Amino acid sequence: MVEIxxxxxxxxxxxxxxxxxxxxASKVFAVEVDERVTQIREVLPGANCGACGYSGCDGFANxxxxxxxxxxxxxxGGNAVAQEVAGIMGVEPEGIKRTAARVLCNGRNSVxxxxxxxxxxxxxxxxxxxxxxxxxxxxxxxxxxxxKNACPFDAIVMVGGIARIVEDRCRACGMCVLACxxxxxxIIDKTKKYSVMCMSKDKGAVTRSHCQVGCIGCTKCVRACxxxxxxxxxxxxxIDYSKCDNCGECTKVCPTMAIRVMDFGE
Amino acid sequence: xxxxxxxxxxxxxxxxxxxxxxxxxVKMPLPSKVVIPMLQHIGAPCMPLVKKGDRVLVGxxxxxxxxxxxxxxxxxxxxxxxxxxxxxxxxxxxxxxxEIKPDGLQEVHESVAPPVYTDKEGxxxxxxxxxxxxxxGAGFPTCVKLSPPPGKVLDVLVINGAECEPYITSDYREMxxxxxxxxxxxxRVMEITGVAKAFIxxxxxxxxxxxxxxxxxxxxxxxxxxxxATRYPxxxxxxxxxxxxxxxxxxxxxxxxxxxxxxxxxxxAFIANYLKTGxxxxxxxxxxxxxxxxNPMNVEVLIGTPLKEVFEFCGGFCEEPRKIIMGGPxxxxxxxxxxxxxxxxTNALLAFNENQAVETKExxxxxxxxxxxxxxxxxxxxxxxxxVMRGNFEETMKYHVNDCMECGCCSYVCPASxxxxxxxxxxxxxxxxxxxRKQGGKN
Ligand code: SF4
Ligand code: SF4
Ligand code: SF4
Ligand code: SF4
Numbered sequence: 001m002v003e004i005x006x007x008x009x010x011x012x013x014x015x016x017x018x019x020x021x022x023x024x025a026s027k028v029f030a031v032e033v034d035e036r037v038t039q040i041r042e043v044l045p046g047a048n049c050g051a052c053g054y055s056g057c058d059g060f061a062n063x064x065x066x067x068x069x070x071x072x073x074x075x076x077g078g079n080a081v082a083q084e085v086a087g088i089m090g091v092e093p094e095g096i097k098r099t100a101a102r103v104l105c106n107g108r109n110s111v112x113x114x115x116x117x118x119x120x121x122x123x124x125x126x127x128x129x130x131x132x133x134x135x136x137x138x139x140x141x142x143x144x145x146x147x148k149n150a151c152p153f154d155a156i157v158m159v160g161g162i163a164r165i166v167e168d169r170c171r172a173c174g175m176c177v178l179a180c181x182x183x184x185x186x187i188i189d190k191t192k193k194y195s196v197m198c199m200s201k202d203k204g205a206v207t208r209s210h211c212q213v214g215c216i217g218c219t220k221c222v223r224a225c226x227x228x229x230x231x232x233x234x235x236x237x238x239i240d241y242s243k244c245d246n247c248g249e250c251t252k253v254c255p256t257m258a259i260r261v262m263d264f265g266e
Numbered sequence: 267x268x269x270x271x272x273x274x275x276x277x278x279x280x281x282x283x284x285x286x287x288x289x290x291x292v293k294m295p296l297p298s299k300v301v302i303p304m305l306q307h308i309g310a311p312c313m314p315l316v317k318k319g320d321r322v323l324v325g326x327x328x329x330x331x332x333x334x335x336x337x338x339x340x341x342x343x344x345x346x347x348x349x350x351x352x353x354x355x356x357x358x359x360x361x362x363x364x365e366i367k368p369d370g371l372q373e374v375h376e377s378v379a380p381p382v383y384t385d386k387e388g389x390x391x392x393x394x395x396x397x398x399x400x401x402x403g404a405g406f407p408t409c410v411k412l413s414p415p416p417g418k419v420l421d422v423l424v425i426n427g428a429e430c431e432p433y434i435t436s437d438y439r440e441m442x443x444x445x446x447x448x449x450x451x452x453x454r455v456m457e458i459t460g461v462a463k464a465f466i467x468x469x470x471x472x473x474x475x476x477x478x479x480x481x482x483x484x485x486x487x488x489x490x491x492x493x494x495a496t497r498y499p500x501x502x503x504x505x506x507x508x509x510x511x512x513x514x515x516x517x518x519x520x521x522x523x524x525x526x527x528x529x530x531x532x533x534x535a536f537i538a539n540y541l542k543t544g545x546x547x548x549x550x551x552x553x554x555x556x557x558x559x560x561n562p563m564n565v566e567v568l569i570g571t572p573l574k575e576v577f578e579f580c581g582g583f584c585e586e587p588r589k590i591i592m593g594g595p596x597x598x599x600x601x602x603x604x605x606x607x608x609x610x611x612t613n614a615l616l617a618f619n620e621n622q623a624v625e626t627k628e629x630x631x632x633x634x635x636x637x638x639x640x641x642x643x644x645x646x647x648x649x650x651x652x653x654v655m656r657g658n659f660e661e662t663m664k665y666h667v668n669d670c671m672e673c674g675c676c677s678y679v680c681p682a683s684x685x686x687x688x689x690x691x692x693x694x695x696x697x698x699x700x701x702x703r704k705q706g707g708k709n
Contacts, residue, residue, distance in 0.1 A: 116602035119625045121655075121685045126692050131602050132358035149657075 036088050037061045043084040045076045049152055051173035070094060076153075076171040100170040100190040101155075101177065105141040106197040106260065108160035112140060112211040123149075128181040137210040139200040141184055147176035192241045194251055196221075196230075198258045203235055208256070215258040221250035270467070270494050272512055274505040276642040277497045278675045280432050280596070282471065286553050287435045291443060291564040294579050296368050300343055300570030302328065303353055305361040306610040307399040308406045309335035314362050320347045323375035325546050327395075328364050337407040337610075338397045341375075342548035342568035343368035353606075356599045363607075366570070379544045389458055396540045397547045397610070402426060402437075402501065402530035403593055405611035408537075411529070412458055414522040423464040424510050425452050427479075427531040428494055428501030430469060431594030434614040436551040439564045440532045441468070441475035449482045451534030452489055454541060459527055465510050466531070467492045469500055498596065499673040503528050505642050517669055532613075552612055554580045557619035558587035567608045573615060574604035589623035591616040596674040626683040637676035637686055643669045647676035647686045654689035659696040667693045 040061040048056035052073045054063050063069035064085060072082035072094045086093035118127050118134035124146040132138040141162040148156040148163060155169035156176060165176075167190050177185045184199055196215055200207045204216035217235030229243035230250060237259070239250075251259040305311035312329035316322055322341040329339035345368040352360040381392035394409035414420055425448070429437040441448060452464050468476050470493040480491045492510050494500050504515045506528060513524040521528055536547060548569055555562040560581035567576055573590065577583065591598040592612055608615075637647040646665055653661045667690055676686040 116600070120688045121692065123692075125696070126685075126688055128358050129691065129695055130358065130600070131354050131356055132360075138354065138358070138360070 034065050036065050039088045040064055040085055043077075043081055043088070044074060045081065047076050047152055047171075047173070049076060049173045049175060051075050051171075051175070064089065075099065076173050078171065098190050099172040099187050100167040101165045101172060101174070101185050102188045102195055102261070103141060103147070103163045103165060103176075103180075103185050104195060104197055104199050105139070105162055105182075105184050106213045106258065107135065107137060107140040107211045108162050108213075109143075110160060111213050112137060113209075124179075125181045133182070135210075137200055137202070137207065137214065139182060139184075139198075139202070140211065140214075141182065146179045146181065147185060150175040150179035189241055191246075192239075192244055193246050193261055194239065194244065194248060194259050195261055196237045196239060196259050197261070198236065201234055201236060207235070213256050213258055215254075216256055218255060220253040220255065221259060224249045224253040268490055268492055269470075270492050270509045272509050273495050273497070274500075274502075274508050274642050275644060276640050276675060277499060277505070278640055278678050279496075280498055280678065282496075283432045283555070284435050284438070284471075286433075286555055286562045286564055287438055287472075289439075289563050291436075291439045291551055291566050293566045294568070294571070294576065296343060296370060296372070297568065297571040297575040299348070299365060299367050299572070300341075300568060301353065301363050301365045301572065301605075301607045302339055302341065302570035303355065303361050303363040303607065303609065304329045304339055305355050305359075306339065306405060306569075307337045308404065309333060309337070309410075311361045312336060312339050314350050314364055316347050316350070316364060318347055318350055321345070322347060322366060323373045325378040325544075325548060326375035327377070327397075327546075329362075335407055335410055337399050337409075338395060338546075339364075340397050340546040340548055341366060342570050344371050344373040345369040374545075377544075378546070380542060381540070381544055386458065393458075393537065393540070395546070396536075398533065398536055398540070399547070399610050400530055401532040401536065401550070401611065401613070403597060403611050403613055405609075408529070408533060411527065412455070414459075414527070418522045419525060420459050420461050420522060420527050421463065421525045422511055422513075422527070423452065423456055423459065423461045424506055424526060424528045425464060425466040425531055425534055426501050426503075426506055426528055427466055427468040427472075427475065428506060429472070430496070430498045430500040430502075431596050431614075432498075433555045433616055434553050434594050436553045436564055436613045437531050438472055438475055439551055440535055441472070441479060444535050445475075445478045445482050447535035447538045448479060448531050449487075449489065451536070451538035453487070454537050455527075455529060455534055456488070461527065462488055464489045465492045466490070467494050467506055467510050469494045469496045471496045498675065499642055499671070502642060502671055502673055504671070517666060547610055550608060550610065550612055552576070552608060553614040554617075555614065556587070556591075556616035557622045558583045558585050558617040560584040567612075569608055569610055571608045572605055573601065573608065576608060576615060577604065577617065583617060585619050587617040588620045589618040591618065596678070597672060628684055629682045631682055631684055634681060636679040636681065640675040640679045642673060642675060643671060645670055647680075647690070648684075650693060651684055651686050651689040654693050659693055659700065662693040663697060668697065670694070 044057040052060045054060040071086040083093045113136035114134050115136045122144050124142040124144040127133045127142050133142045143161040153169050153171050155166045156163050172187050198215040200214045207214040207216050215236050221237050222230045227243045229240045310331050310333035312331045314329050316328045323344045326341045327338050328341050345366045348367045349365040353363040355361045383389040390409050398408040399405040483489050507526045552567050553564050590601045631648050650662045650665045650667050670690040674687050
């Protein structure tokens with residue numbers, strides 16, 4: 001009996017000594033946690049998508065407090081979050097860019113040709129690794145939805161065999177951009193209504209033989225644009241969005257209707 | 267002749283379908299054009315050395331690369347370059363190709379002469395100049411394989427005459443029509459690499475080939491003919507080495523690590539001929555077969571010949587082909603157009619009809635384990651597949667997906683018709699991308 005009491009006393013005594021030691025150490029060696037980090041972390045969406053370029057929302061919150069990341073660096077949170085973050089940091093809110101992803105291909109099944117019948121794994125990456133995919137156009141959307149599966153916000157729908165972005169739901173996190181094996185998706189200022197919805201680098205005649213709505217490189221849009229915002233990259237027209245003022249002259253002259261944005265807003 | 271005692275694990279026994287075996291190779295006349303891609307090997311693509319309008323001659327080098335792992339490309343005809351344009355390679359990348367219209371003269375280029383060399387380096391260099399790649403199907407540049415990394419000593423040479431894939435008989439025809447070349451080439455490769463002992467390994471379902479080659483081997487040649495059990499993939503490099511020498515190539519290692527060099531019969535026969543004549547690799551023996559091919563046969567085809575013309579020469583199609591495969595039914599690549607060309611590695615062209623190409627619908631894995639039993643590399647295809655379908659590519663590394671040789675046994679046996687081999691390929695490609703991304707820092 002006595003042994004047991006002694007043992008209990010020793011253990012409790014040790015516990016007491018360590019307890020005092022630890023509470024002292026925690027005072028002396030305490031690490032200052034900026035409470036702004038916790039506050040910012042709380043207003044962030046918590047998607048941990050990494051679109052900000054940091055390792056998740058915690059990483060971003062730290063970076064903002066350290067002055068590394070801008071207060072409007074979270075594309076997912078948008079304006080509302082940017083304002084709150086700026087509030088916590090006590091700075092003027094910077095305007096957030098209104099961007100969204102856009103799939104630069106209009107080659108629905110009804111207007112584009114197939115190269116072969118594909119029977120393999122139902123992903124774009126798998127299809128693309130066999131002669132570039134079943135679409136006759138090697139640049140076009142394969143429609144197996146790798147982007148859709150990568151999107152954390154359910155903002156991508158498959159329509160007529162190609163992917164479309166529902167801009168209202170898209171938070172411009174860029175996950176689809178990484179997922180697309182055909183590099184068809186770009187994050188674009190969504191106030192800009194017109195894009196060349198084609199990425200084909202083929203010559204015009206080749207593009208036309210593959211798809212009715214591809215850019216054939218006729219340069220009509222380049223000449224029609226009053227802002228000189230369009231230039232040719234080889235046989236593909238490119239719009240400089242910083243110059244484009246949404247007049248829509250280009251889409252009127254394009255013989256293949258390659259300059260068009262199909263609106264899938266909710 | 268000796269008989270291999272050992273046998274590898276796993277594998278399958280598909281039907282042989284080698285109906286073209288006893289048909290002598292027929293030489294195909296000049297095609298109306300050839301389209302010669304700059305990438306017909308594993309490694310870096312070549313740069314075209316000619317331009318539109320140039321006149322080229324037979325055996326003239328028309329493409330080369332400065333990279334270590336690459337093999338130059340030569341013109342198979344004499345004529346005029348009508349175009350230099352991009353074509354699609356089977357992996358989906360675009361490579362340049364030289365299109366030549368033959369003039370019918372087949373004038374030989376001055377560079378075609380028996381190679382002169384004074385030392386081993388010179389010899390290896392001239393083998394590189396021949397454009398030779400492994401003719402068994404993979405297409406790895408031969409000169410790279412013949413120069414093992416420093417510190418590795420080779421002591422056994424295994425010549426692969428297994429030809430284990432169904433339908434293909436082009437290597438068999440080589441063994442029947444050119445056994446001297448194979449034996450001669452084996453000796454040459456022994457000289458080049460300083461290997462003292464060679465085995466010529468042939469599956470036992472080809473007794474005539476075993477006989478014709480055995481009869482040419484003299485005592486003191488240190489060459490032995492080995493008869494192998496008939497099983498797929500007997501001709502897989504690691505399987506072959508194990509059956510013939512009893513040595514296991516460890517995970518992630520090369521045959522050179524266990525002192526073995528493996529070469530295909532057609533490859534060594536080419537080396538023998540090249541050292542005599544200096545004619546680079548411009549033609550191939552190709553088996554034409556499949557239910558939709560009117561006259562299954564073996565043809566000698568110039569590299570770059572459009573598939574359409576090859577089939578036309580062989581009597582065309584007796585019914586609508588459903589699927590055209592370049593290579594064998596197990597490892598070959600389905601083609602999307604008959605405008606594609608015959609390549610250096612092409613050993614067969616199969617035109618499958620509706621029945622042969624029937625694709626059963628994929629269903630869920632029932633965990634029967636048949637794929638595990640069939641895998642000659644002792645992998646677990648079902649788990650790799652499951653991880654690929656979930657996008658967990660890094661996880662597949664734990665299952666040693668990089669050891670998969672894409673033999674197709676797993677897909678062949680799977681009762682659920684799962685796309686197993688394709689998922690292996692997919693995982694390997696994604697892992698390569700990940701590694702490149704890690705090496706290049708961010709993205
Ligand atoms: S946009 Fe890209 S990832 Fe999305 S369905 Fe099309 S090809 Fe696939
Ligand atoms: S008008 Fe249309 S087809 Fe012509 S260059 Fe512009 S986008 Fe291309
Ligand atoms: S053979 Fe097919 S069904 Fe059976 S365990 Fe393997 S993947 Fe699953
Ligand atoms: S996992 Fe690879 S090596 Fe194994 S059976 Fe399948 S294809 Fe062949």
